[in-house]
Amino acid sequence: MISGLAIVGSFFLARKFQLDELKRQEIQHQQQVKLFEQSQLAAINRDAEASHNRSLRTLELAINMLRHLRKTCQGFSRGKDHDELLRSMVLKTLEDALTGIAQIPIFELPPSDFTSEVFRCRNGCRGFIHALARVQDDAFVNALQRIEGLVTQAIEEGEKCQKELEENHRVAFPLKASK
Numbered sequence: 001m002i003s004g005l006a007i008v009g010s011f012f013l014a015r016k017f018q019l020d021e022l023k024r025q026e027i028q029h030q031q032q033v034k035l036f037e038q039s040q041l042a043a044i045n046r047d048a049e050a051s052h053n054r055s056l057r058t059l060e061l062a063i064n065m066l067r068h069l070r071k072t073c074q075g076f077s078r079g080k081d082h083d084e085l086l087r088s089m090v091l092k093t094l095e096d097a098l099t100g101i102a103q104i105p106i107f108e109l110p111p112s113d114f115t116s117e118v119f120r121c122r123n124g125c126r127g128f129i130h131a132l133a134r135v136q137d138d139a140f141v142n143a144l145q146r147i148e149g150l151v152t153q154a155i156e157e158g159e160k161c162q163k164e165l166e167e168n169h170r171v172a173f174p175l176k177a178s179k
Helices: 002-078 084-102 113-132 137-172 174-178
Strands: none
Touching: 002 084, 002 113, 002 137, 084 113, 113 137, 137 174
């Protein structure tokens, strides 16, 4: 009878050890799944952060180029002495600024009205630069002021887009923003 109880007891003890081992393996498997999911989420967050930073840098570059163009227009439209040398300097400066704006990677900008404003500004500036070569004093100043108006509108859209991008990023990644 004792040996029968010992056999039954050893069976139940072995069964208990087997169940404990299965529970331990299940817990270990769940921990591995959780770690994998956390690493996947961390990778997604890193990619999103890198994409956000690229968009922000591109946006800042575009806004700075437009500010430079606006400053150029403001500086040259204030003077009234527009001899041929000054006109050449203005056109060269505008062409340089336009070349810089043309190098803005438009398709890396976040989708917004700012992108269309940059296109509009770029095309408007090209037309004004061609017209500036043929106009005289007051018309020259008026054309510069129109370019300045286009650029100012583009800068405002860019700054609005930048704020929205930063706010969306702050909402999406609240822990990163608080650091």
